[in-house]
Amino acid sequence: MTTRRHSLHGLVGLVGGLAAVAWPLAWAQTQDSSTRPLRVVASFSILADLVVNVGGPAVEVHALVGRDADAHVFQPAPADVKRVAQADLVVVNGLHYEGWLTRLVQTAGFKGPVLVCSDGLTPRRLGKDADPHAWQDLASARHYVARIRDALVQARPAQADALRRRASDYTAQLDALDRQTRADFAALPADRRRVVSTHDAFGYFAAAYGIEFLAAQRWSTDSEPSAADVARLIRQLRQQRAAALFAENIADPRLMQRIAKESGAVVGGTLYSDALSAPGTAADTYLKLFRHNAQTLLAGLRRSP
Template sequence: MTLLKSLYAGIASTSFALAAFPALAADDVKIVASFSILGDMVEEVVGDLATVTTIVGPDADAHVYQPSVADAKAVAQADIIFVNGLGFETWSDTLIAESGTEGTVHIATDGITPIKVEGEIDPHAWNALTNGVIYVTNVADVMKEAMPEHADQIAANADAYIAKLEALDVDTKAVLAKLPENRRTVVTAHDAFGYLADAYGLTFLAPVGIDTEAEPSAQELAVLINQLKSEGVAALFVENITSPALVQQISDETGIEIGGRLFSDALSERGGPATSYLAMFQHNLGTLLNALAPETAS
């Protein structure tokens, strides 16, 4: 069993509220989040009460990430470490072990029911806003325990943030519910949107599974292209963390237009359209609507 699996087995069975660490002084708290989407959630909860460092930054692929010496130093100095879990950060077991950190490690997806893609657990749970609420609740529970003198502020931050996520969830369900059945199937570069599909009644197909490091065989790609030609899909989408070449090839061979770029596993760089979790979801929703139902997109 890998270290990350051991950590997950031990941590996931423990309530977040029972995390074993002393209360920390606000000006001393150092938090590490494994990737940009989770880091943004943590920042929304803690505000200016603590310093948050993100390992895998904007527009970077956490599936194939290679941690640096600076990452190991950040983890070593961290008081609190948040990871997604569900097998997402395949590199974090080694990073945590070799850093020598004394920080506590917390699984942000604790309490989320995972879905499976071809028998594998899909780690992209943030792609349903209802799951985003669980992430935020878990983070807030950890931080209230770690910083009890700021528990009220942390709770207020989390409540305000959750209200925004819930409102966007209601809006998303309302607009996507209007799509006709023949405008509900799309193709993306890899299987990152299973939770979004389940939450909002869409179907996502992909030539690559949940791990971007995998590559489809020529036969698998041919089967998918034949399926798309016979069944039809509404649009193709490229992703910010993957090469557009494979999706472009599918477009060339099927005649299906590329509907835009979706943000799947990472936020955008500063100045981009998806610099926060909320902005990412709003951008993805708008991009989907522009391609699937342009007359309804604002």
């Protein structure tokens, strides 16, 4: 998917002159606000999937940053401003992940609630900076689901029982996957748990499941890693004998191929860090994304020399 790089400058005027955007039917219907689906705009595809699983038929969800797209470098387009302006609820990650979000909300003139899913979590930190990728730990995903449930119940109290039931069923699936993932990695020898990823998006996964991740880039992908950073990583790989390298669906795979060639490490597959994959593919839901990442890591580590 091509990342949009339009500027927000002047979007207010552009939106006023836009032709009608093709909205889902439920968004355009003029019906009682307490019975129609809640119009939810999520900042990126993973959050949108969580909202869909909790909300079911009670919600109509649109993700600003779509599948296989990178929220770190996303720039909203005029249609995004209109989506936000017509939303009932905006759902975001927080922890400075969506640097473009505040201005987008202001440009849209949105006055409704903004749910920050990470509020209440203790983030991983490097100095003063918080790592925003909390969804890479299933415990954090449970926290996100609880906050989404509460926001939807508040917006649609008549559907509270169904929303709570859906949230409970989905949380049970998260718990089962968490238990299986912990058991799988616990069976792997500790000296075979060092891997390399494109950018530092898996710190929460590493802490939860006992994996050491090295990365060519820090938490954001808004700039390319320097030659010195890549050289440093290659030296570190040779010294510490990382078992495998893993590319990401939002990144250019050539960087991992270069590092593999110069370090002698093996490319173990593709991980999904910040975005779901296309419908019908390996990581088109959050549960499938997490399971795919865990199984890809395990397979790569088990077969590496």
